Amino acid sequence: MSSCPWLPADRTLLFDEIPCSIVVVDRSYTIVDRNPAFAAIWGDGLGATCHELTRGRPGPCSGCPAEKTFRDGERRVLAQNGRDRHGKPVHTLVHVAPVHDAGGSVSHVAIMSTDLTVTRRLQEEYQTLFEQVPCFVAVVDRDLRVVKANRLFRRVFGEPDGERCYALFKHRQEKCDDCPAERTFGDGGTHTSRHVGVSRAGEETHYLVSTAALQPGDDGPTHVIEMALDLTDLTRLEREKLEAERLAAVGQTVAGLAHGVKNMLTGLEGGMYVTSTGLKRGDPKRTSQGWEMLERNIGRISSLVKSLLAFSRGEGPRPSRFDPGEVVREIHDLFCQSAARHGVELRVDAGAAPVGPVVMDRDGLRSCLENLVSNALDACLVSGPAPCVIDMRLLERDGTVTFEVADSGCGMDYDVKQKVFTSFFSTKGAGGTGLGLLLTRKFVQQHGGTITFDSTPGRGTTFRLSFPRQRLPELPPEGGPGATDPECGSSRRQ
Amino acid sequence: MAQPPVRPRVLIIDDEQDVVTYLESVLNDNGFEATGTTDGAEGLALARRLRPDLICLDVVMPPPTGVRVYRDLRGDPALAAIPVVMVTGVQKEFKGFIHHRKLVRPPDAYVSKPFDVAELLATLRRLLPAAASA
Structure with missing residues (x-):
């Protein structure tokens, strides 16, 4: 001392x-x-x-x-x-x-x-970070005036000169409706939202703004730091990608539709030719063959148009409360005989625990399962002479109801897997419209569910439709369209 | 007594049964002997067995696709010389594809669906002069 x-x-x-x-x-x-x-x-x-x-x-x-x-x-x-x-x-x-x-x-x-x-070194580091960070950084006071801005901010939006952030970022006269800085001033927390602004050169800018409190005082923060990540290029690329995908989808749809229609037209012309030559020659067998061709192709055009309308219409599901196991059994009954004729065993696995009633579009679910079992049957027929099995399963786990259709058929290779949900893609040639799985996916999405599949060439395919119960549609008001009689468990809409 | 003219044999491979029936009817009515199948693999087997004078082949088919069948036809020395007419609804795309694959000789002709019967017959007769008088 x-x-x-x-x-x-x-x-x-x-x-x-x-x-x-x-x-x-x-x-x-x-x-x-x-x-x-x-x-x-x-x-x-x-x-x-x-x-x-x-x-x-x-x-x-x-x-x-x-x-x-x-x-x-x-x-x-x-x-x-x-x-x-x-x-x-x-x-x-x-x-x-x-x-x-x-x-x-x-x-x-x-x-x-x-x-x-040490303080000075930290200050210099902070200053370097503040100036050099590749995003817009501004410190605003309670009046939303920019009291400090980093280099990138000044370069794009100009010197702040006490201007308010919304005037600098967006050339607005009033504060933004979803101002994250104001929320931070209110609760001291960190907030993030996406915004569109205007640069000094008048170009549209997109940025993600995060705000954090600076200098907390007794009455809340005195200042807030706004950090805006420039998403302009990313947004432009996203738009271009979406547009390219949209154009590709349109092109693919038009090409697929054109191909299908051309085949049907050829079938119709063939039917006309065979019918007319049969009539000219007085050959009833040939005439009948041509007539059947006409009927078949008119039916295909009708089916295609209906599928297209079903796919394109904005109509939502028509829910009712019903036993999902009942629908599974109906599909089994519908297909089991034709499957057996082709040497395919169609089985239903009800699972360990029964699945309670669900609120869904019953007809839509039935169509989806019909489509999946029909596809499974086709996969079995293509797979060759070996015995083939199709298992339908219904199970519920953690509040999610799952329908499975598993076949031991030909399976899908990489290329087919990539196109499964593509419009007008079908491995069945004349046998399919190429819309079945698209319609199934639309149904699943409308019910808040997911559709997934596993497939191995030569070993088979399993499709799963999973529906979390909390995302299923609400039952319509009693007496409304699609309302259900709980006693019989079927929709009134028939 | 004069021998009846030999009818050129045409093999049709198209997954649409109605297209096969149509082509068989038209060709059999116009001096050809047509046989058809809706399966690409069976089409290849028929080509090897029947050795047709010409093959009408669809492009968009379930595997093996028309492209695959075409490559196998061209790759088989016993079948490579048989003229192939592509009968397809996607002529433009297929033309682009096949012409960029230098290893495969382009098809002898294309006919678009829905096809014009007169044009189809003219194409086949051009490729099979023996059928011209039929």
Whole structure:
């Protein structure tokens, strides 16, 4: 502990323990006392002059604050840059105070230095981050005026000059409806939202804004930092990709439709040819064959048009409450005989636990399962002479009702898997419209569910329709369209 | 006594049964001997067995597709010389595809669906001069 003649005894502890360095010099700038914090930076130093010790100078520094205080007896505060005894840069905040002798003259000066080196380094790092970060950064006050903005912000939106953020970002006269900064001022939390702005050059900009509180006060934050990530290029690429996908889908749809229609037209022309030549020759067998061709192709056109209408109409599901196991059994009964004729075993696995009633479009579900079983049957027929099995399963796990149709048929290769949900894609040639799985997917999406499949060439395919119960549609009001008689479990819409 | 003219044999491969029936009827009525199938693999087998004078081949079919069948026909030395007429609804796309594959000789002719009977017959007669007088 120091024994400072100029300090009351009860303050020497403070002198020794205070977390800043204190040195006391006499009028010759000789160090007559210093606290441990000073010694830790500069070494013992007693008896040396402060300019020799801290600057390596033989004489007093130019503009020495101690010299000024000796002269005028005033206190002063100033920032100083120097180097420590190891030559490392040191940034300090210096307080210079006079120490008076008994006669009231300034006999010594106390120099108290707070080391700001770490703070300064953090400030510089923060400043670099603030300026160089590749997003728009602005600090706004409670009035939403930009008090500070980074380089990217200034380059795109101009100097803030106290303008409000919505005027700079969007050229608006009023604040935005979904202002995340205002929400942060309100609750001190972090908020994020997507915005569209206008650059200084008048170009549309897209950005994701996150706001965070700065300088929290008793009444909430005094300032908020807005960090906006520029999504303009990404948004443009997203739009281009969507447009390309839309055009590709339109092109694919038109090409698929044209191909299907051409085949049907050819079939119709063939029917006309065979019928008319049969009539001319008085050949009833040939006439009948041609007539059947006409009927078949008219039926196909009718089926295609109906499927197209079903796919394109915006009509939503018509829900009713029913037993899903009943629908599964109906589909089994519908297909089991034709499957058996082709040597395919169609089985129903009701699962360990019964699945309770569901609220869905019953007819739609029936069509989907019909479509999946029909596809499975076709896959079995293509797979060759080996015995083939189709399993229909109904199960519920964690509130999700799942319908599975698994076949041990031919399976799908990579190319077919990629096109499964593509309009007018069919592996069945004339046998399919290429819309079945699209309609199934539409049904599943309308019921908040998902459709997935696993398939291995030569080993089979499993399709799964999964419906979380909490996302199923609501039952319509009693007596409304599609309302159901709970006693019989069937829809009134027939 | 004069021998009846030899009817050129035409094999039709198209997954649409009605198209096969139509083509068989038209060709059999116009001096050809036509046989058809709706299955690409069976079509290849028939081509090897019957050695037809010409093949009418569809492009868009369930596997093996018309493209696959065409490549197999061209790849089989015993069948490579048989003229192939592509009867298709996607002529433009197929033409582009086949002409970019330098390893495969382009088909001898294309006929678009729905086809014009006179044009079809003219094409076949051009490729099979023996049928011209039929």
